[in-house]
Amino acid sequence: MAAVSRLAQPSRLSTIPSYFKALTSASASASASASASASSSSDLRSRGVQWVFLGCPGVGKGTYASRLSNLLGVPHIATGDLLRHELSAKTALSNQLAEIVNQGKLVSDEIIITLLSKRLETGEARGESGFILDGFPRTIRQAEILEGVTDIDLVVNLKLPEQALIEKCLGRRICGQCGKNFNVASINIKGEDGKPGISMAPLMPPPHCASKLITRADDTEAVVKERLSVYNEKSQPLEEFYRSRGKLLEFDLPGGIPESWPKLLEALNLEEHEEKLSAAA
Numbered sequence: 001m002a003a004v005s006r007l008a009q010p011s012r013l014s015t016i017p018s019y020f021k022a023l024t025s026a027s028a029s030a031s032a033s034a035s036a037s038a039s040s041s042s043d044l045r046s047r048g049v050q051w052v053f054l055g056c057p058g059v060g061k062g063t064y065a066s067r068l069s070n071l072l073g074v075p076h077i078a079t080g081d082l083l084r085h086e087l088s089a090k091t092a093l094s095n096q097l098a099e100i101v102n103q104g105k106l107v108s109d110e111i112i113i114t115l116l117s118k119r120l121e122t123g124e125a126r127g128e129s130g131f132i133l134d135g136f137p138r139t140i141r142q143a144e145i146l147e148g149v150t151d152i153d154l155v156v157n158l159k160l161p162e163q164a165l166i167e168k169c170l171g172r173r174i175c176g177q178c179g180k181n182f183n184v185a186s187i188n189i190k191g192e193d194g195k196p197g198i199s200m201a202p203l204m205p206p207p208h209c210a211s212k213l214i215t216r217a218d219d220t221e222a223v224v225k226e227r228l229s230v231y232n233e234k235s236q237p238l239e240e241f242y243r244s245r246g247k248l249l250e251f252d253l254p255g256g257i258p259e260s261w262p263k264l265l266e267a268l269n270l271e272e273h274e275e276k277l278s279a280a281a
């Protein structure tokens, strides 16, 4: 059940092709029998959770993944961070990666899975157990490769209605001086067709930042809508992949963090976990 190190691990990029072949053949025999309930407490005792977080841009996936990783004591592994970390290292792979990124090309699945494997292996050597993946997998192919590398217990798909996502993106502001992120959108969407309404309070800047706010050039309604439609098109097959394996947990965020966090813990059977933690603190 443990992570990657059960398979022979490549440490250099040149070893990827044979490794990749081994991974894809392993995935063909992977079992599809898991159920989409959150890990039982016995799982949590024997090893950390091995979860994936999905969600469209702007949904707050990184925030929830990071909070849960703190709560559960497992690393929050974001693909973007892995790439940035590798780029800052001076390895053969980082030179190759820099070339790809500088040419504006997409980083291949093989490179990302290699970085992820390296990260999981290093973590395990440090005594880490479990993980929450954020930003990977993005495609069915990546999911199949991942299946050959490690077991995924649960895939949490965070969702917000499109209107809320658009308003949230349009409300984003960054302080041009200190770089802090704020959100000036005050979201109040009425419930419809039996679905509950959604309220999200703005995150207003302190006075010393208020006069220095900038809006990202690509946070326009047209760009946000386009980003969402690209995401939806790509993510639906991936969601179906995990749904068919009984691993997908759909979670409609009921609002901002204050409303959503307790509900998310409830959906993940973690309310007790947090109570124990706060009692121990």
Ligand SMILES: [Zn+2]
Pocket: 175, 176, 177, 178, 179, 180, 208, 209, 212
């Ligand atoms: Zn500021």
